[in-house]
Amino acid sequence: MTKEDVISKKLENNNYKLTQQRATVLDVMYENKGKHLSAEDVLLKSKQKMPNIGIATVYRTLERLASLEVVYKTMFDEGKYRYELCEDENHQHHHIICMDCGNISEVEEDLLNNLESHLEKKGYKIVDHDLKFYGYCPDCNK
DSSP states (O other): OOHHHHHHHHHHHTTOOOOHHHHHHHHHHHHTTTOOBOHHHHHHHHHHHOTTOOHHHHHHHHHHHHHTTSEEEEEOTTSOEEEEEOSOTTOOOEEEEETTTOOEEEEOOOTTHHHHHHHHHTTOOOOOOOOEEEEOOTTTTO
């Protein structure tokens, strides 16, 4: 079963159809794997494929896909949510944001497992975490 089949099944199991608009938004997300797109970014890229798609449709689709854990939804400092395709439902990753150019890069290593285990031994139930580093990317640091 392909990732697209899994997503179609998730939509179907939650009584949603894979409409042309949703398929267009999904195509944009697949074509931009690893990128952190705002809804406006998704709209601009979607309009190249489907000129009549509207911002409300894009927002609703991204929210629905986030609720189904098809995309990650993360708030960054500019007060906008950014979306990225979920590639591995069990993988938590973190971000480093360049304070000069605004580039957002992923930190793939999840080094918080030990901290989570430590907190759970103290009786806490950890359900999620979100970590952002701020600094300067290698290009801006030159």
